[in-house]
Amino acid sequence: xxxxxxxxxxxxxxxxxxxxxxxxxxxxxxxxxxxxxQFPGKGPALLIAIRPDVxxxxxxxxxxxxxxxxxxxxxxxxxxxPGDSATYFCAASFYGQNFVFGPGTRLSVLP
Amino acid sequence: NAGVTQTPKFRILKIGQSMTLQCTxxxxxxxxxxxxxxxxxxxxxxxxxxxxxxxDKGEVPNGYNVSRSTTEDFPLRLELAxxxxxxxxxxxxxxxxGYNEQFFGPGTRLTVL
Numbered sequence: 001x002x003x004x005x006x007x008x009x010x011x012x013x014x015x016x017x018x019x020x021x022x023x024x025x026x027x028x029x030x031x032x033x034x035x036x037x038q039f040p041g042k043g044p045a046l047l048i049a050i051r052p053d054v055x056x057x058x059x060x061x062x063x064x065x066x067x068x069x070x071x072x073x074x075x076x077x078x079x080x081x082p083g084d085s086a087t088y089f090c091a092a093s094f095y096g097q098n099f100v101f102g103p104g105t106r107l108s109v110l111p
Numbered sequence: 112n113a114g115v116t117q118t119p120k121f122r123i124l125k126i127g128q129s130m131t132l133q134c135t136x137x138x139x140x141x142x143x144x145x146x147x148x149x150x151x152x153x154x155x156x157x158x159x160x161x162x163x164x165x166x167d168k169g170e171v172p173n174g175y176n177v178s179r180s181t182t183e184d185f186p187l188r189l190e191l192a193x194x195x196x197x198x199x200x201x202x203x204x205x206x207x208x209g210y211n212e213q214f215f216g217p218g219t220r221l222t223v224l
Contacts, residue, residue, distance in 0.1 A: 002170075009151070032210055043115075043201050043215030044154070051210065089153060097142060097161075097205065098169075099213065101153040 004092050006102030013109050019077040021105045023090035030092035035075050038087045080109045112137050115216035117202050123222045124192040132187040132219050134202030141207040143185040147198040192223045
């Protein structure tokens with residue numbers, strides 16, 4: 001019940017395309033869903049986060065879509081750029097604490 | 112602010128040796144965490160602390176110990192290192208009050224041979 005599933009494991013997108021990463025959770029007590037971006041040799045950094053009282057949140061080219069009934073949420077990267085090439089992790093937590101992370105998606109954006 | 116700092120950046124240990132991974136944050140955060148990251152496995156929580164003097168086990172605590180004597184510092188102790196502890200270790204912190212950004216350190220890459 002604490003698991004967060006994430007797909008795909010890796011993703012290759014052309015510059016300017018849309019990158020979509022999906023996550024699913026089981027525990028309905030989770031109430032905070034952040035996405036983290038990690039570059040090689042660096043620690044993860046918060047990209048965008050959502051709470052289940054909204055179905056979508058957008059920040060620049062990054063959008064989270066949240067489906068509470070399906071217990072799924074996804075990250076959409078519009079107009080993907082080579083600089084977006086990184087590993088992306090979804091996560092879930094209770095009250096913003098004790099995070100459970102997905103296994104990660106390695107995104108490569110081709111120039 | 113330096114944020115979350117970790118030392119060392121790299122370390123090679125022999126089986127059975129011990130070491131302490133250091134973590135310090137200068138943001139006056141109450142919550143601190145230790146994770147390990149293995150290839151393709153995401154981050155697994157080892158231990159966490161909600162304030163000085165309070166620590167609790169996460170998902171994978173076996174073979175590790177922590178202490179939290181100050182708000183700033185949260186060291187992770189490895190006793191009797193084993194090859195299964197080869198991993199990248201990240202320390203993180205968040206402020207009190209929920210729904211706060213979790214800040215990560217740069218990581219320590221540990222190899223046990």
